[in-house]
Amino acid sequence: MRTRPPGATGTGNAAPFALAGPITLTALLALAGCQAADSSGDAAPPPGSDFEGLAFEFEEVVPGVYHARGTGSLSVGSHGAVIVNEEDVLLVESHISPAAAYAVVEEIEALTDKPVRYVVNTHYHFDHAHGNQIYPDDVHVIGHEVTREMLESGASMGRSYELFVGRLPDQIAVMEGAIAQWQRSVDEAEDEAAREEAAAMLAAFESRLAYTRNYAAGQDALVPRGPNTTLSQRMTLFRGDREIRILFFGRGHTGGDVVVHLPQERVIVTGDLLIPGLPYMGDGYLAEWVETLEHVKALDFDWVLPGHGDPFQGKERITYLQDYMRDLQERAAALHAQGMSYEEAAAQIDMTDHAEHYPQIRFPGVSAVAVQRVFELLDEGS
Numbered sequence: 408m409r410t411r412p413p414g415a416t417g418t419g420n421a422a423p424f425a426l427a428g429p430i431t432l433t434a435l436l437a438l439a440g441c442q443a444a445d446s447s448g449d450a451a452p453p454p455g456s457d458f459e460g461l462a463f464e465f466e467e468v469v470p471g472v473y474h475a476r477g478t479g480s481l482s483v484g485s486h487g488a489v490i491v492n493e494e495d496v497l498l499v500e501s502h503i504s505p506a507a508a509y510a511v512v513e514e515i516e517a518l519t520d521k522p523v524r525y526v527v528n529t530h531y532h533f534d535h536a537h538g539n540q541i542y543p544d545d546v547h548v549i550g551h552e553v554t555r556e557m558l559e560s561g562a563s564m565g566r567s568y569e570l571f572v573g574r575l576p577d578q579i580a581v582m583e584g585a586i587a588q589w590q591r592s593v594d595e596a597e598d599e600a601a602r603e604e605a606a607a608m609l610a611a612f613e614s615r616l617a618y619t620r621n622y623a624a625g626q627d628a629l630v631p632r633g634p635n636t637t638l639s640q641r642m643t644l645f646r647g648d649r650e651i652r653i654l655f656f657g658r659g660h661t662g663g664d665v666v667v668h669l670p671q672e673r674v675i676v677t678g679d680l681l682i683p684g685l686p687y688m689g690d691g692y693l694a695e696w697v698e699t700l701e702h703v704k705a706l707d708f709d710w711v712l713p714g715h716g717d718p719f720q721g722k723e724r725i726t727y728l729q730d731y732m733r734d735l736q737e738r739a740a741a742l743h744a745q746g747m748s749y750e751e752a753a754a755q756i757d758m759t760d761h762a763e764h765y766p767q768i769r770f771p772g773v774s775a776v777a778v779q780r781v782f783e784l785l786d787e788g789s
């Protein structure tokens with residue numbers, strides 16, 4: 408079990424695990440203007456909070472602006488950002504579960520005692536927005552109107568969710584089998600060296616199983632919830648000296664990706680619209696994505712804080728991604744026109760000419776779900 412912070416007195420879980428319910432002390436203090444809802448009150452951590460140490464690490468990229476990344480002790484899904492303003496905090500992303508969202512709110516107490524008043528979902532994907540339910544109504548959870556529609560309709564539990572999270576029961580079963588085998592190897596080892604080796608493997612699988620079971624427990628507690636504040640094109644928050652722009656430039660990684668732009672600090676937070684590597688394309692609009700990135704490129708910024716991967720500088724990576732997607736779209740469309748299945752096409756498409764910028768590409772063959780998506784859109788004629 409993890410150590411609870413001082414003052415954490417919760418013993419039960421009041422669904423849906425909002426940080427403060429209507430009758431809690433924290434909520435009363437918030438009403439009195441003393442302190443917004445935070446995790447130091449009487450709400451218990453949500454299911455899936457059984458982990459050791461810290462869930463997040465925070466890298467301060469410019470003063471008061473942090474990239475938030477998982478440490479590996481808890482499944483958090485995506486990277487987010489913490490923007491500390493004069494009087495309050497804006498978080499980008501609510502991560503993969505109520506437990507992950509709760510952890511980030513709790514752990515930023517090491518950075519600031521200001522309350523979280525705003526949360527931005529860059530898009531609807533489960534690993535970015537499935538922690539929304541922990542926030543009480545007086546916290547503005549902001550996202551594109553498509554993001555709200557997808558989360559509220561249950562679409563965030565669809566194909567992409569299944570592709571990743573749907574495998575958890577199978578993964579748990581495999582680990583349980585491996586643990587039973589390694590336990591036998593420990594019991595039946597012929598000498599001390601063999602026993603130690605087997606014991607080390609057993610411990611590694613047990614630790615992985617605990618992590619995965621905790622991850623699954625966090626998913627069981629999930630009630631997807633859309634943003635309570637939406638935009639269709641842009642929104643600007645003025646918080647003290649800080650200007651925070653939330654911008655939609657067109658469809659891309661999903662139908663509703665927003666970019667958070669801090670013009671004075673010259674920082675953008677991009678979710679999965681732009682990451683240092685190749686983003687997931689299974690819900691994307693490749694042709695439009697290339698155009699959308701052109702608008703991102705036109706912004707003034709030095710730093711990109713992505714939804715996966717490390718912060719980076721400069722605009723070259725935008726061009727690399729545009730080139731990749733343009734070529735993938737073109738090559739997939741050519742095979743679609745020949746009547747090929749998406750699986751065959753995915754196995755055949757050769758993107759090794761992009762390996763200079765994406766070193767993980769070593770052989771022909773691309774993500775089947777990306778090609779499936781391109782084919783879907785071609786079939787729909789969109």
Ligand SMILES: [Zn+2]
Nearest residue numbers: 532660679687
């Ligand atoms: Zn995504």
